[in-house]
Amino acid sequence: MKQRLINGLAGIIVAMLLGAVVMFVQGYNPIETYYALFEYSLGDWYSFSTMLRNSVPLVLTGLSASVAFASGPVNLGQPGQLLMGALFATVTGLYLDLPAFLLLPLMIFAALIGGMLWSGIAALLKRWFNMDEFITTLMLNMIADYFTYWAISYPFAEPGAYSPMTPQINRSGWMPEYGHFNSNVIMMLFVIIIVWFLFTKTIAGYEWRISGKNSLFARLGGVQTKKNYMIVMLLTGALAGLAGGLVVMSGPHRFIKDIGANYAWDGVMIAMVANNGIIATVLYGLFFSTLQSGALGMELITAVPSELIMVLQAVIVLLVVAGRGYIDILLRKQAERRKVRERTT
Amino acid sequence: MKIFIGLINGMIAAATPILLAALGGTITYYAGIFNIAMEGMMLGGAFFAVLGSYYSGSWVIGIISAIFGAILLALIFILFSVVLKMDEFITGIGLNLFALGATTYMLRQIFSVKGAFAGPGIIPVPYLDIPLIKEIPVLGEILSGQNLIIYLTVIITIYIHYLVFSTRFGLRLRAAGYNPTCLNTSGVSTARVRVWSLIICGVLCGLAGAYLSLGYVTLFSENMSAGRGWISLAAVILVNGNPLGIALISLVFGFSDGLGLYLQQVLPSQFTSMVPYIATLIALFIYSTRRKERELYE
Numbered sequence: 286m287k288q289r290l291i292n293g294l295a296g297i298i299v300a301m302l303l304g305a306v307v308m309f310v311q312g313y314n315p316i317e318t319y320y321a322l323f324e325y326s327l328g329d330w331y332s333f334s335t336m337l338r339n340s341v342p343l344v345l346t347g348l349s350a351s352v353a354f355a356s357g358p359v360n361l362g363q364p365g366q367l368l369m370g371a372l373f374a375t376v377t378g379l380y381l382d383l384p385a386f387l388l389l390p391l392m393i394f395a396a397l398i399g400g401m402l403w404s405g406i407a408a409l410l411k412r413w414f415n416m417d418e419f420i421t422t423l424m425l426n427m428i429a430d431y432f433t434y435w436a437i438s439y440p441f442a443e444p445g446a447y448s449p450m451t452p453q454i455n456r457s458g459w460m461p462e463y464g465h466f467n468s469n470v471i472m473m474l475f476v477i478i479i480v481w482f483l484f485t486k487t488i489a490g491y492e493w494r495i496s497g498k499n500s501l502f503a504r505l506g507g508v509q510t511k512k513n514y515m516i517v518m519l520l521t522g523a524l525a526g527l528a529g530g531l532v533v534m535s536g537p538h539r540f541i542k543d544i545g546a547n548y549a550w551d552g553v554m555i556a557m558v559a560n561n562g563i564i565a566t567v568l569y570g571l572f573f574s575t576l577q578s579g580a581l582g583m584e585l586i587t588a589v590p591s592e593l594i595m596v597l598q599a600v601i602v603l604l605v606v607a608g609r610g611y612i613d614i615l616l617r618k619q620a621e622r623r624k625v626r627e628r629t630t
Numbered sequence: 631m632k633i634f635i636g637l638i639n640g641m642i643a644a645a646t647p648i649l650l651a652a653l654g655g656t657i658t659y660y661a662g663i664f665n666i667a668m669e670g671m672m673l674g675g676a677f678f679a680v681l682g683s684y685y686s687g688s689w690v691i692g693i694i695s696a697i698f699g700a701i702l703l704a705l706i707f708i709l710f711s712v713v714l715k716m717d718e719f720i721t722g723i724g725l726n727l728f729a730l731g732a733t734t735y736m737l738r739q740i741f742s743v744k745g746a747f748a749g750p751g752i753i754p755v756p757y758l759d760i761p762l763i764k765e766i767p768v769l770g771e772i773l774s775g776q777n778l779i780i781y782l783t784v785i786i787t788i789y790i791h792y793l794v795f796s797t798r799f800g801l802r803l804r805a806a807g808y809n810p811t812c813l814n815t816s817g818v819s820t821a822r823v824r825v826w827s828l829i830i831c832g833v834l835c836g837l838a839g840a841y842l843s844l845g846y847v848t849l850f851s852e853n854m855s856a857g858r859g860w861i862s863l864a865a866v867i868l869v870n871g872n873p874l875g876i877a878l879i880s881l882v883f884g885f886s887d888g889l890g891l892y893l894q895q896v897l898p899s900q901f902t903s904m905v906p907y908i909a910t911l912i913a914l915f916i917y918s919t920r921r922k923e924r925e926l927y928e
Contacts, residue, residue: 311739410915415921415922416911416914416915417914420860420867421911423857424907424908424910427856427907428908431900432900432904434900435898435900438900439898550723550726550727554727557720557724590735590738592731592738593735595727595732595734595735596728596731596732596735597731598727599724599728599730599731599732600728602720603716603724603725606716606724607714607716610714610715610717611715
C-alpha cells in the first residue's frame with residue numbers, strides 16, 4: 286500500500302518535472318504555471334466545488350473500466366456507453382415534465398439503461414458469436430459517436446442552434462445545486478460505496494475478482510463465468526451511462542456535440558494508472574479532475590495551452606505503470622537472490 | 631461506368647492508410663507483440679508530415695519527417711514495453727493518448743490553431759500519371775493517376791510478404807512470436823528482433839500518416855486517424871497476419887468507406903460515416919463464426 290503510494294507520487298512528480306522542462310524550453314515559467322493550475326482547481330471553494338463536479342464522469346468511467354478489467358472483460362467502450370447514457374437521460378428529461386423527485390430518478394434510470402444497452406450489445410456479440418469485446422466495444426464507440434451526433438442534429442435538435450445540440454431539459458431534471466456544490470457529487474459518493482461494497486465484500490464480487498485473475502480456476506471452482514461476464518459488462522456499461530447522464534444533468538442541461546469528448550479515454554486511463562483498484566481509481570480520478578479543471582485557469586494566467594494537460598496525463602500513466610512494474614521486477618530479483626543465498630549456505 | 635470507377639478509386643484511396651498501418655501491425659504480430667499503438671503512430675506521422683511539408687516546402691521532407699515522428703513514438707513503445715517490460719496493452723493505450731495529446735498541443739503551440747490546420751503552404755504528395763497505361767480505357771483511370779504513396783504501398787505489401795516468409799529476418803521474426811525461448815537459445819536476441827519489428831511498424835505507420843495528411847487530404851486535424859489504427863488491428867487479427875490477406879481485407883474496408891460516401895445521397899452523413907465500423911463488426915462476425923465451425927470440424 287505504502288509502496289503504491291510512493292510509486293504513484295514519484296510518477297506524478299517526475300511527469301510534472303518533465304512538463305516543467307517542456308514549459309521552460311518554450312519560455313514559460315513552470316512554477317507560476319503550476320501555481321495557477323492548482324490555484325484554479327483547489328484555491329477557493331468555487332474552484333474546489335467545480336473540480337468535484339467535473340470529477341464525477343472521470344471517477345465513474347474510471348470505476349467502470351476498473352471493475353471490468355479486474356473481472357476479466359476488456360470493456361473499452363466507456364466513451365460510447367457514456368454518450369448513450371447521456372442521450373437517454375436527455376431524451377427523458379426533454380419529454381417528461383414531472384416533479385423533481387420523480388424525474389431525477391427516472392433520468393438516472395434512463396442513463397443506466399442507455400449505458401447497459403450499449404455494453405450489452407458487445408456482451409451478446411461475445412456470448413453468441415465469441416467476438417472479442419475489446420474490438421467490438423471500440424467499434425461501438427465510433428458508432429455511438431455518430432448515432433448521437435445524428436440524434437442531436439435531426440430528431441432532438443434545437444431549431445436554429447449554431448451547432449448541433451438538443452433544447453434544454455426540463456428544469457426539474459437539473460441536479461440540485463447548493464451554493465456551488467452540485468449534488469452529482471453525492472450521487473458519485475453513493476455509487477463509489479455501492480461498487481466498493483459489491484466488489485470487495487460480496488460473494489459475487491469475489492467471483493468477479495477470481496475470474497479476472499484466473500478464469501479457468503474460477504470456472505473449475507464452480508463460478509458461472511459466462512453469467513458473471515454478462516453481469517460485469519452490464520454493470521460497467523451502466524456506470525459509464527450514469528456518468529453520461531450526470532454530465533447532462535449537472536452541466537449544460539442539454540446534449541451538445543462532443544459532450545463526451547473530454548472524458549473519452551479518461552476512464553480507461555484512470556483504471557490503468559490505478560491498477561484497477563477501487564480506492565486508487567477514485568483518488569486518481571480526483572487528481573486528473575484537478576489537472577483538467579485547473580488547465581483553463583492556467584491558460585488564462587500564463588498562456589500555456591490547456592492541451593498540455595492531455596500530454597501530462599498520458600506521461601503520468603506511462604511513468605506510474607512502468608515504475609510499478611519495474612519495482613515488482615526488482616523485488617522479485619531480490620527475493621530470488623536471497624533464495625539462492627539461503628540454498629548455498 | 632463513371633460511378634464504378636469512382637467507387638474503385640475511392641476504395642483504393644481509403645484502403646491505403648489502413649493497409650500500411652496493418653502491415654506495420656502484422657510485423658509486430660509475427661514478432662509476438664500485442665501492438666495496439668498503430669493509431670497513435672499514424673496520428674503522429676500525420677502531424678509530422680504536415681510539419682515537415684509546411685516548413686520545408688517539399689513533400690519529400692514531409693514524408694521523411696512523418697516517418698521520423700512515428701519512429702519516435704515507436705522508440706517510446708520500445709522503451710516502455712521491451713526495456714521496462716511494461717504490459718503491451720497499457721503501453722499501447724498510453725502511447726495513443728500521448729500521441730493525441732502531443733499532436734493537439736503542438737498544433738496549438740506551433741500553428742496557433744485549434745481543431746485543424748490547412749493552408750496553401752502544405753505541399754501534398756503528387757499524383758502520378760503513367761504514360762502508356764493512362765491510355766487504356768477503363769483500367770487506365772484506375773491504374774494511372776493515383777497518389778505516389780499508393781504505388782509505394784503496392785510495392786511495400788509484396789516486399790513485406792517476401793520479408794516475412796522468405797528471408798532470414800522473417801524467420802527470426804516469426805520465431806520471436808512462435809517460441810521466443812527457442813530463438814534466444816539459438817543465439818538470436820528476441821528483444822532485438824522485437825525492437826526492429828517495432829521500428830518497421832513505425833516506418834509503415836508514419837507512411838500511413840503521411841498519406842492521411844498529405845495525400846488523402848492536405849491538412850492536419852485533431853485526432854484525424856479516427857479509429858483507422860483500430861480497424862487495421864482488426865484486419866491483422868482477421869487474416870492471422872498474412873500480408874496479402876491484409877491487402878484484400880483493407881480493400882474491403884476501403885470499399886465500405888467509399889460506399890458510405892455514395893450512400894450519402896439517401897442517408898444522413900452520420901449514418902454513412904458509421905459504415906466502415908459496421909463493416910469491421912461484420913468482418914469480425916464472419917471470422918468468429920468460421921472459427922467456430924473449424925473448431926467443431928476438428
